[in-house]
Amino acid sequence: MSETQTKHDFEPKIVAYVCNWCTYLGADLAGTNRLEYPPNIRILRLPCTGRIDFNLIVKAYEMGADAVLVSGCHPGDCHYTSGNYHARRRWMLFRVLLEGIGFDMRRVHFTWISAAEAKKFQEVVIDITEQTRALGPYGDFRKLLEAPVC
Amino acid sequence: MRIGVFTCWCGENIARHVDCQKVAEAIRNLLGVHCSVDYKYMCSDPGQSMIREQIRNGKLTGLVVAACSPHMHLKTFRKAAEAEGLNPYMVEMANVREHCAWVHHDREAATAKAIDIIRMAVAKVQQNRPLAAIRVPVTKRAMVIGGGVAGIQAALDIADAGFEVVLVERDPSIGGKMAGLSETFPTLDCSQCILTPRMVDVGQHPRIKLHTYSEVEAVNGYVGNFKVTVRKKARYVDITKCNGCGDCWNKCPQKKNLSEFDFGMGKRTAIYVPFPQAVPARPVIDREACTMLLKGKCGICAKKCTRGAINFEDQDQLITEDVGAIVAATGYKLCDIGKDEGRYKGYGEYGFGRYADVIDGLQFERIVSASGPTGGEIKRPSDGKTPKSVVFICCVGSRDDAKGCGYCSKICCMYVAKHTMLYKHKVHDGQAHVFYMDIRAGGKNYEEFVRRAIEQDGAEYHRGRVSRITEHNGQLIVRGVDTLVGEAMTIEADLVVLATAMRPADGVESLAQKLNIGYDEYGFLSESHPKLRPVETNTAGVLVCGACQAPKDIPESVAQASAAAAKVMMLFARDELTREPEVAEVNEQTCAACFSCVRGCPYKAIDEADITDRQGRLIKRTARVNPGLCMGCGTCVAICPSKSVDLAGFTEQQVYAMVESLV
Amino acid sequence: MLNDLRQTARQLLADKKVDVVIGYGQADPAGPAYPVFITRPEDTEQLVFNDRCYNNLTTFLTRKEIRAMGRAAVLVKGCDAKSVVVLAVESQIDRQSVVVIGMACNGVGQPSLAKCRTCDVHMPRHTDMVIGQAADHAIEAKDRYAELAEMMSKSASERLAYWGQELSRCVKCYACRQVCPMCYCERCVADKNQPQVIKTSATTMGNLAWQINRAFHLASRCVGCDECTRACPAGINLRLLNLMLAQATEEQFDYRPGMDKDAQPVLGCFSVKDKECFIK
Amino acid sequence: MQIGYYPGCALHGSSNDYERSVRVCLGRLGMELRELDDWVCCGATAAHSLNAKLATALPARNLAIAERDGIDQMLAPCPMCSMELIKAGQALAASDALRREMSEIVEQKVSGATGVLNLIQVFQQIGLERIQKAVVQPLSQTKAACYYGCLLVRPPEQLRFDDCENPTSMETIIKALGAEAIDWNYKTECCGAGMTMCNEDTVLDLAHKILTDVAAHGANCVVVACPMCHVNLDMKQADVERRYGVTHRMPIYYLSDLVGMAMGASGAEMGVDRHYVVA
Amino acid sequence: MRPSSEAVDMLAHTHVTDCYQCGKCSAGCPVGERMDVLPNQLVRLVQSGNFRRAMDCEAIWLCVSCQTCSARCPKSVNCAGVLDALRQLAVENNVINAAARRTIVFQQVFLNNIRRNGRLNELELVGVFKSKAFLKDASVPLLFKDSLLAPKMITRGKFHLMGEKVKDRALVGRIFERCFAEGPRGHK
Incomplete structure (x- = not known):
């Protein structure tokens, strides 16, 4: 019945940096509502999307993540009034850089998920997991990780 | 480190899908883990006792509880640790219930994930440092900004509770809009009769310091410790010498100035008391109207004043007040529909400002008020005739996205009904017409009141808007429609009263910026939560009440003012505030002083600071966090290019340790 | 032009308006010019200005040793002048206490460097004076990013392969950081080790992490002087990384660093209207 | 000073008195009119009632000609033409797709950049001072009711040159001529405009209301800047009088008539003798 | 639609x-x-x-x-x-009542006039409209009323008897054709 019951050849590793006040609570609610999703995601709780430094995203891939999710409060709902607005602008530019160096943009995801959007949390996790599973391990990037310098 | 890891079964909740014993087993071998146990209910009394025992016996220095969401029980376990003398911030939770057992049914995968989640928590706790709650002293003195009915209520409540209050009012007298109203709905009791005693209470209260004719210039500090700079505008009258005898204003030759209190319906002198019951009952000189101040000629008031209270050399003064909490009660104004102003477009079709007999609701209040320019006799402005036919138009500027504001001003339906009644009570052979779109009379005795206006006092209500007002031989021709009948209609009126939209008072945006609180697109101040925190703002220690937050009538403003006062008293009930220690801190040695963090901080909690040597010479500049203001979002951490800011509780060390544990 | 320059410098020193003039000297007329720090009026004869004056001298304004010399005057080309604006906005210099001598410039290098071919500030802006007159060059905005467009026409994996290849040659000598006027941090994030933000291991990933940091820290700050690219001993075209963010900054925020001295910086601020089509 | 000129059908037909007036008046003020080469009808109400695309295409054809010939500003004395041109211009400027489509339909590149002005705006460009200086016979006996009608001020989103509820730009010009401008109620009420042919009842009724209000406020003439207003108030005035049994005898002038006569032109020169109601 | x-x-x-x-x-x-x-x-x-x-x-x-x-x-x-x-x-949708008829006929006559001439020929417009409208609706007074005005108009020089025509009438025809290509409203 569920996705997780089927065995797959490749189980992607997904790292999620989420805001404590919206997406983390949305994930809590998904739990309370028993909304099942694949177990590939590892959630790191941070106070606010404003706290999420781009280096953390790079670090996640360095640690072998196949995809990264960054998620926080919808615009206007930030617990700290504007942390998510700062984050949004930063990500917009950071994505440009990632894209420019040829990073596979299908492996980095940004969402707004509120404390009430348990269903959306579930759907996002299912989507990302399936998509990443279809993409396979990020071999191109692994190569860089291991390639010694000349 | 000696870390204890406690994995909870949560009865069946976790254990059903996660093999808790296997988890405990796997964790036991991690570096730094002293003990790892699993138990049926960690949050239960026996569960907590077991944890406390382990802390004691195992001399644990860090704790991970793998159970439910930290939003559920982190506080519980931190308290338990604290009771054993372990710093509460050395406790972390691993969420293996909501984020694992409840959402994954593959026992093997869920168990593996649970182990990962706990490993992250263990990695984090290894980097945790004991933190001490931040204690800040509280200055038990409040400031109320705005001396209308809301501000008066808040000030009196706080002062009566035994705390000092500084009340700042922009106008020369307190009283606000309510002081100028005639009678109030739905009881038709006299507005001044109920308000002026309260004004006197304020004026005489031993714990209320009143700054009238003053404005807030700057706000510094944070909850419990605000420093507010107040500009006391030059009044040109020394109110400590003046006894309010009236010799000055009675003799002032400049008598033709429009009275602000009468909304331009009456006149006043250049030196004036806004209205007889003003508090303080001391005059002020209008520097735009006084010929002495403008041209150096006249000075009659000074000659007449036996107490030498007139001082033409008076200057604005800046004073600083230390307060622990601030209540904003700056109230409203009516939309000036005569002219374009930003998003508000003038209503040229209604001829407001062009036809003398088209007036707004507050002007009508003055015309029917016993203390008004006509002594309570209803006379129209153009020729003083008693109007035999009056048209009242609702929703002028309100509910009008094209020209005014999209919101409903809430009080107009009621005061228009009141106006028709007051009019009928004074002009028995007169006819009141009302053009309305919907009648919104939700409130105790409100609907009954409107029905009385229609049924007993014979006001003619027409459902529809007015399109145009023209004037012919001193008669106003009102072209409207009754959509219920389905017919356009024309009414010849002697007077037209527009129920214009309520807007926040002028300058409220700049005040909001000084207070660092939010405001909506119209300028209404934002509450922290529309339902559960209706008088708090997103800045701790700053509260809002009255019509500056949204259109409100008197009972609502007063209720909100008392609520704000209660919040202030809660704050003042303690000698010091404790705040979460999870705040940012700057490494001043490595800070490059680019001040991006200063720009980015949502709370203006970071300042530019100088580091000097003993001789006071500048060594370097740095950013510095004010822990009293910091709310711990960490935006500065991400902004800082050299990573010279860190956030306690979510330090770079902690977060990197967590990510690295995922290998 | 040269006479004007020397005369101006001499006067500034003689009148004690400044303590040091940061300019260009040149030993071999065929070789590149190098930075000189003139403190005596009589030494101003050493000053030169020609198409071999590559350095962005503003980078010295924030150096401790130079600050210790006292008040400075600095020679800037049009591109360098922009970094003065950014440094002032970022509180690194007190603009009032630096004399900025703008030099009209028709481009440096033979053939001209890439930045000069798309330059629209041959006459420096926001300076205290400008010496000389540059020829008129009409540049369309799209030309500035033409080089980038070519790279972006490749597929993502081709780009990643390209940068993997390029960055495998990086030796983390930090010359790019050293010459950059915007890299003024006292302790660079690359040197932070608790935690270690940037991997130090000798793999391409570590180099990539460093270059991502360098480029992103310059996002909406880099004025495009291209000194990093010129200084790179491995010949990595770092300019391309900077262009990516410069183009995005211009397109999204209509902002070019250092062009308008009163404009609000782009990062550390936000607008509620910022685009977010990439956020689900 | 030269400016483009789009007369429109009315000014080359039954309202040629208006064209004459505009030409003579602006000529005296040193404004040279360069008539748009081979212009076509703007389509008027009929086009936007029956075929939305045509309602943009016909004005687009004219705008394309203007662009081709380097005309960046153009006078359209008829407010109907003026509004159709402005609406099409704004639509073109706002949409890439529409520019492409229209360029194909009219077989010429069109961007919608040409500025379209009504008569009042042209006077504003010339400047009040210059007009004032040119006045040799101040109109001290004239008490004019300035009548804007609908399309000079509406829709306000498209025509932003004056307050749509209480416009005053014509009054300002009239006062500069030494005339008195009376305040009255109907200056932006409609006269029936295009209904002259198919709904005469309405037109006569509206014209009657307007003329009555003019008289009640003590004006001795009406000033218009629209050929349709002129037809409805001047040519139809006798019908109004007959139908409502009243005598108005109210002369209706074009704005340019009064400016011209104040500058010393004779009534005949301005074409005033061709009006139905003679002062 | x-x-x-x-x-x-x-x-x-x-x-x-x-x-x-x-x-x-x-x-x-x-x-x-x-x-x-x-x-x-x-x-x-x-x-x-x-x-x-x-x-x-x-x-x-x-x-x-x-x-x-x-x-x-x-x-x-x-x-x-x-x-x-x-x-x-x-x-x-062919919902044509009496009030509609006159206006529609007028507008169609108007557009046909433009299609042929590029500019309005007023005399032709009045003539064709009055006769067409009369055929459909007897309440429209035939030519008579305005013909009372017509002599006056002609003496005042207010009519071009022949009317004006644009030079490139072929283009006008093509513009009309393209606009009506996708149905009478100019769209599908």
């Missing part, structure tokens, strides 16, 4: 649902007194999908397109545009 409130929205570039029935449009309408259905009621009919009544009323043909309703609407509903749209839909 079948009648639907979306169709009206599209034709009128507006949002009919925004209307909250304040009636300001009807209050200010110069011909409101003559209308059988008021403008606000027409918008309501569109909102509730009752197109038959909306298209079949006289009011839409009495509208003088003066834009007063749109200009004053507090919700910025383009009411005049809605009436325009209703007229177009009425023609398309």
